[in-house]
Amino acid sequence: MIRHVVMFKFKADEAPTRGEVANRLRAVLEPLADSVDGVTSLQFGVDDKDIPAHWDAVLISEHTTKEALAAYQQHPDHLEALKVINDLVSTKVVVDYTL
Template sequence: MITHIVLFKLKDGSPESIARTAGVLKAMEGKIEELKHLEVGTDILHSERSYDIALITKFESMQALEAYQVHPEHKKVIEHMQEARETSVSVDFES
């Protein structure tokens, strides 16, 4: 398995904006065959080093992750995130 984790800090850190963006991420569930696990969490500590949202996804292979990256449903999410995010960081690893 490949685990893909992305942390997002949003331009608008209001609870409404965070909830809206978390909903956009969660909306991928069941729409992308290669996506075997999807988890979205919002920060509860709100410390200086916190990010607003965590996306945790799992794929059976690197090829599946690559297919996800270009899937039309994921591209919709990318469009939203390009507008909403201030910054993001990611890590991908074998699990």
């Protein structure tokens, strides 16, 4: 089992726009749990923004194997989600590790 963790910094800083960004990301990321084989779980969460140094949001997904994670990253639905992410996110960091 592989856990895939991605943290995002949004381009938008204003609260209403920040909420819209979060909703848009949630809308493109959460369906990947059902559309991509090998994804066993997927969660998207938004930081409460109480501490300025925090990242804005996080995606945590689990995949059956390293190969399943690689297939997820090349899946057409994921590639479409990346287009939205790249429009809305200024920075992201990723950690993948074996459970």
